[in-house]
Amino acid sequence: MKLYIGNKTYSSWSMRPWVLMRALAIDFDEVWVPFDGFTPDAEFKKTMAAIHPLATVPVLEAEGVIIADSLAIIEYLAEAYPEKQVWPQNAQDRNIARQLTAIMHSGFQAIRGHCPMNIGAELPDVGARLMKDHPALKAELDLLEAILKPQFKDQDFLFGEFSAVDAFYAPVMSRIKTYNLTVSAEMASYQKRVLSHPAVADWCKKALAENIFLDFEEPYRQNINGNDG
Ligand SMILES: N[C@@H](CCC(=O)N[C@@H](CS)C(=O)NCC(=O)O)C(=O)O
Structure with missing residues (x-):
């Protein structure tokens, strides 16, 4: 495969x-x-x-x-x-997990458009400016909090074990880090757990090792070491 x-x-x-x-x-x-x-x-x-x-x-x-x-x-x-167990085992959990995954697949256009994934970049000033200039970004972060909150129980991932839904939310957790977007303590804690999952951490490590700067993917930096562009 x-x-x-x-x-x-x-x-x-x-x-x-x-x-x-x-x-x-x-x-x-x-x-x-x-x-x-x-x-x-x-x-x-x-x-x-x-x-x-x-x-x-x-x-x-x-x-x-x-x-x-x-x-x-x-x-x-x-x-x-x-x-x-790509999806959670329990049928009700599975329905919610599929719904959350579909919402991520088709939505969150403002976060995606304004905050492109850029592993390793640190753009907190850009994030602060974007939050001020684009109310849609704040609205989508509020939506993210609202839909994930019911799953922030005493468990590592959204439905216990890491599953497809966590994989679908991993890039947005990376964006929250890159752009230092303000989130709740529960979201920050989930974000840390996702980013430190061995598979996610491995992807990020390999991303850093690529060390390739593509200007058409970089609306905010002039070079690989650049900060706020
Ligand atoms: N809906 C598609 C989106 C895939 C997609 O847009 N991938 C980007 C890379 S992250 C791409 O290949 N872009 C090339 C292009 O837009 O021409 C999916 O879920 O796989």
């Missing part, structure tokens, strides 16, 4: 199935397709277009099937590995 991914520093969609498969010990070969741009003539787009018309990452190649889109990959894994 092959998982095509982009740059670990920037590719939040790639991060989700990768950390989930690592967390659940589902074996796969990683195929790294570096970003060089997203125009049709970019090598990245040409490589991915040859695999699937969407021409995005992640893509899972399994048993001769090509699965594009992070959520479709998760659902494939849930069916192919019923013993691995």
